[in-house]
Amino acid sequence: MTDYAHQPGSDEKSWEEIQKEIEEGRHALEGIAVDLYWEVTENASHYVIEAGKGLAESAYIVAYAAEVVGWIGTALHWLGHIVPGISFVADVVDRLGSVSEEKALKASFQAIGLGGLGMEIASLGWDAKLAGHVTEASFHRISQIAHEVANVGHSVIAILFD
Numbered sequence: 001m002t003d004y005a006h007q008p009g010s011d012e013k014s015w016e017e018i019q020k021e022i023e024e025g026r027h028a029l030e031g032i033a034v035d036l037y038w039e040v041t042e043n044a045s046h047y048v049i050e051a052g053k054g055l056a057e058s059a060y061i062v063a064y065a066a067e068v069v070g071w072i073g074t075a076l077h078w079l080g081h082i083v084p085g086i087s088f089v090a091d092v093v094d095r096l097g098s099v100s101e102e103k104a105l106k107a108s109f110q111a112i113g114l115g116g117l118g119m120e121i122a123s124l125g126w127d128a129k130l131a132g133h134v135t136e137a138s139f140h141r142i143s144q145i146a147h148e149v150a151n152v153g154h155s156v157i158a159i160l161f162d
Helices: 015-080 086-131 136-161
Strands: none
Touching: 015 086, 015 136, 086 136
């Protein structure tokens, strides 16, 4: 029977050497995966935070426009003292302005929440970087956060422009 074990002086590697190289390769790939995960979470958190700021600023603009509409309503009320029938239009304009301000306030609070989600994304990346590996729970939480960000973004847009 032929002995296939590692012979001294042969060019073949032993099973232990092959296993060691496989383990070193796996460790190197895990390090690359952690670095990529950290980089992706850093970028994603930045974009989520900036999107939250942009949506909050949009809500501010809507609130400011609603305030201007409120001023127009007030002017129409004063004009209604002089011209009959204008008070009805002023009531409608006032109502439109107050609804828009409420919507803008609600939208801005939700948009600010995106900043918190962005910070959580960043913390998941740093946790992986410090631990040296990415956990399954971290991947799961990133997926949940992605859905939350999408839902908040859609609801802010719906609130502002509904």
